[in-house]
Amino acid sequence: MLGPPAVDEREERRPDEMSDAPIDNRRAELASRLLVALLAGLFLLGLLGFVVAVLDADEDEGVPAPPSLPVSSLPAEVGLSSGTLVIQEPPRILVAMADPAASETDPTTEPAAPDPTLEPAAPDPTDLTDPTDPDDPCAAEPSDAEGAADPAAAGAADLTAASVAQVMPVVPVARYWSDRDGLARRDIARALENGELPGFRRIVVEDSIREALAETLGLDIHPEVQGGDAEAVSRVIRTGGLGLLAAADLAPSMRPLAVDGRTLVGNDRVRSAEAWPLTVTQERPDGRTWDQSRTWVLVAGGDSFTDRGVYDTVVRRGKGVDYPFDGGTARVTGHGCCDPVFNDNVVPRYELTGNKGRVRRLFKDAELAIANHEMPVTDAWGFHSSGLRFSGKPELTEIFTRAGIDWMSLANNHIKDYDTEGIRDSRRILRRYGIASGGAGVDLDQARRISYLEVGKAGDSGAATLAIIPCVGVVPFSWAGPDDSGGTPCLDRYLVPDIKEAGRKADVVLVFPHWGVEYTRLPMPSQRKHAARWVKAGADLVLGGHSHVAGAIEDIDGVPVLYSLGNLIFDQHWSTNTMESMLVQATFQGETLVSLELMPYIIHDTSQPNLLDPATGEGKSLREQVRAASSDWLDW
Secondary structure, eight states, X not given: OOOSOOOOGGXXXXXXXXXXXXXXXXXXXXXXXXXXXXXXXXXXXXXXXXXXXHHHHHHHHOSOOOOOOOGGGSOOOOOOOSOEEEOSSSOOEEEEOOOHHHHTTOOOOOOOOOOTTSSOSSOOTTOOOOTTOSSOTTSSOOOOOTTOOOHHHHHHHHHHHHTSOEEEEEEEEEETTOOOOEEOHHHHHHHHHHTOBTTBSOEEEEHHHHHHHHHHHTSOOOTTSEXXXXXXXXXXXXXXXXXXXXXXXXXXXXXXXXETTBBSSSTTBOSSGGGSSSEEEEOOTTOOOOOGGGEEEEEEEEEEOSSHHHXXXXXXXXXXXXXXXXXXXXXXXXXXXXXXXXSOSEEEEEEEEEOTTHHHHHHHHSSEEEEEEOSOBOTTOOOOSSSSOOOBOGGGGHHHHTTTOOEEEOOSTTTTTTHHHHHHHHHHHHHHTTOEEESEESSHHHHTOOEEEEESOTTSTTOEEEEEEEEEOSOGGGBOBTTBOEEOBOOHHHHHHXXXXXXXXXXXXXXXXXXXXXXXXXXXXXXXXXXXXXXXXXXXXXXXXXXXXXXXXXXXXXXXXESOBOEEEOOOTTSHHHHEEEEEEEEEEXXXXXXXXXXXXXXXXXXXXXXXXXXXXXXXXXXXXXXHHXXXXXXO
16 A cells, blocks of 8 residues: 655745755655656556456356345345144144244334345336336345355255155146146057057157166157157147156146056145056156155135125034135036125035045145135124125134134234234234144234245155245235334345245245235236246245136246136125136145146035036036136247
8 A cells, every 4th residue: 555645845834934945955856756757666566467367267267256235135044943833633733933932013023134125116006017126026146155056065965865766756747728637557558559548649768767668667668759858748738648757757737647547646645656556666866756645736716705605604504614625626607696795696506425524634634734814803803794894703713623724824814804903803813723824913023024934844755845935916005014003025135035035944935915906817017027026035835815716827938927816715606707706725745846737626615615527527627717818928
């Protein structure tokens, strides 16, 4: 570092003293000037060398690394207190929650810090898009290395996995919208020998299992049977072909078929790879494995409440708290006029076909079961025979507990129907009945607390952590603020950092938004924009609600976005679209979503879903309507 500039003695003398200065002083002055010039030259030479070295280093390294995110903009930790809730029937999951003693009045858990650049201070309630951020709010990644894996260790793990032969299930797959349920092993063998199978245009076998599969079945595969990688299999089945691939390459865009009546996914899956009728022994170069003990299922339903028509059926007509989930199967026999409310809509005519309790078993048999709680449940409840203000009698929460519901969202436009006290009561009462909840609170901090649900027991090979982030994107009055109760707003400045935070703590991140336009299957452009941002931030699945009808589906970089699940336990029996919806049965292999099944149903008696056959009649028609609504964004 250079010192202070040299002082010129002439500047400190009076003008009349200059002529009296001795000659020796002038020589000393000249020597000082030469010394300063020499030092300045040496400094410039050193600076030039430093610049050259930097340029050489950048050239050696290629493209420089992007700048780290400033520490001040990193999301804060979403802490969890020591409270733990054990779900009943039997202990399928452990739900990490805030301390009940502190959560209702003085929330101490800090949510992920909002990034003020992601959303304007006063968002447009009709469009949640951020006009101040025309680029991408998800572009900047956290600069910390929390949870970062050692690349060398990861590589060693892959080599170890690749070097060990394993039993790999071979799964027949069809296009996502196929009506096929399964095949017999002997029919698969015959198709491979002959090169064709009725009902399928072509047959394709994944290259990695082709030789082993032929050996397992004791046959020569016909030359007409195509080969390729998993992507090639996906392309063939989308045009009506049949694919055979390793289970480790399953994706939600495929429909996995049963073999000899056994299925690898869903609640009724086999419990070990050895129990699957078609396996090979395989050493995979990519190290990917399949461990059937790590397979788990999430069942999700849509809008639910216990007021209005549901209360009338369960309480006033004496059907009881088990009635809503006692539904089995049904068949639509036709449509006619008129509905019982407006007296001008065509509604379905149907008959129940038995299998009482099948819907309840679907929820109870899943490792996790969730739905939207479209009302506050409060001690100050009141029955509403009509209208748009809802509340639930606390004792009727048994409807959901006895069905095995593990978690319910409070982030919806009705959660403030009974103001702050209704939100506080809802959190407390649901917890009392063994149901975890999230998405609403007495203020924004409490509303934004992320729900972490544990599948299995910590330390087991099959254990996994699911993070759920609910939000509400309609009716800004229902949104929580720093000093206001309500639901978490579906604003990117909250959702993006929360998703990133959840991704560092959980195996799977689910976003559960309440958004869109009622009674339409199509999403708004702003919904699609938000979904893309959430996926880029790390969401693994998006399941929406609010429209009261089954909505369109979009695939964003391999992540399914279901814009609306429709009604579940709800009384809108005045139109076909509001009476018919779909359950989602999502199967995961550890942290990977491998199957996504849509299960259509019709709501009977204003309160009871009954499953429809997805391959015929009204069930098939509903799936086709969802498929048509999704056609611009989904190539499944």
